[in-house]
Amino acid sequence: MQWLEAGIVFETEDLFAQTAAELVCNIFYDLGLSGVVTEDPVPVSDHGVRGRVIGYLPVDEALEQTRADLEQMASGLSARHPVRCTLEFTPCDDQDWANAWKDHFFVQKIGRNIVVRPTWRDHVPEPGEVVIDLDPGMAFGTGTHPTTAMCLEMVEKHLAPGTAFLDVGTGSGILMIAAQKLGAKTVWGVDNDGVAVKIAAENLERNGIFAGGNACRIMRADLVTGVDRAFDLVTANILSEVIVALADDVGRVVVPGGLLVCSGIIEPKQAMVEAKLTACGFDIIERKTTDLWVCLVARRTP
Structure with a gap:
């Protein structure tokens, strides 16, 4: 199956950044996606930040309507909140999709001894570590957030x-x-x-x-x-x-x-x-x- 990478780039004030990311994520969830990739916002001015949320849409008979809905919802978000949204679309095939979302996840040490290891990453455990082998798929919760x-x-x-x-x-x-x-x-x-x-x-x-x-x-x-x-x-x-x-x-x-x-x-x-x-x-x-x-x-x- 072919996939379309849909990215919503948003700009807002730094104090509203996390709320903006949450609102953009909700756009994808409202369209039926069970998971997204959220890139951490980066400063673009003294008080402004830019972030991006990525979702993957199947290229099927519903794509044009889904794309139109995505654009309409992003426009509505910009109208209701202090967030400026722009959309980016990049085609990718099965292999590109399989690798693209995995590139965002790495081995992480959390807390005193917890280590979260994506199943495609190598890690040699140290004594006392609690290693969690994880394949997030389309579900939220990888330790990155x-x-x-x-x-x-x-x-x-x-x-x-x-x-x-x-x-x-x-x-x-x-x-x-x-x-x-x-x-x-x-x-x-x-x-x-x-x-x-x-x-x-x-x-x-x-x-x-x-x-x-x-x-x-x-x-x-x-x-x-x-x-x-x-x-x-x-x-x-x-x-x-x-x-x-x-x-x-x-x-x-x-x-x-x-x-x-x-x-x-x-x-x-x-x-x-x-x-x-x-x-x-x-x-x-x-x-x-x-x-x-x-x-x-x-x-x-x-």
Whole structure:
């Protein structure tokens, strides 16, 4: 199959950069793409930055309509927000596509001992390293994004061996794999995207973890719908508004005194998320910020 690389280049003020990247990513998601490549914004003036988000569109009978929709949505974004968008299109075949997106991912050291290794990269583990072999495919969560990296750091810091772990919006399954390798006895994940569920299951198997039964389970579900037990540590690396929606029900799946790690939060919405979690019976015990993204650790009140 032929593919069309679609890049949306955006320019905005530096304080709005992460929000702009999130909004551009949402354009691709609204068109049905399950994953994109986001290049970090770079300064172009004293207060301005330029970034790019790339998606790959199949060249089929729907391409012209998809391309038109993409252009219309990018134009609408520029009209509603302080973001100037331009589009770039580059044809590529199967082989180009297979190599193009892989070029963006490298071996990464995260936290004290976690190493994320894309399956096509070589790495010789050092003593004590927790190596996660990952093929992100079209699912979010490779460790390259600050929100994923911060979640991994918090899982490494707060997960007690032998406890139960749940990941809401599991994407590539990276947090599930990390939790299991760090000693969790029970590891569950949920995602509302069937593609992500499939990719997560494949990544679990790459790391010697097989979903099925109560010890390891991955489900397609909307947030925690269908989760019928409570966990010691729950992660949710999802958008701010989705965390707010999740907060009303998440206490049901966190044991009293258990922890909820939330990321995917942009700084302007941090106060909104914290207020909602507090109102739903959680105490914020830790905050971490990277590049205007926020990760919160909250304890469910006993």
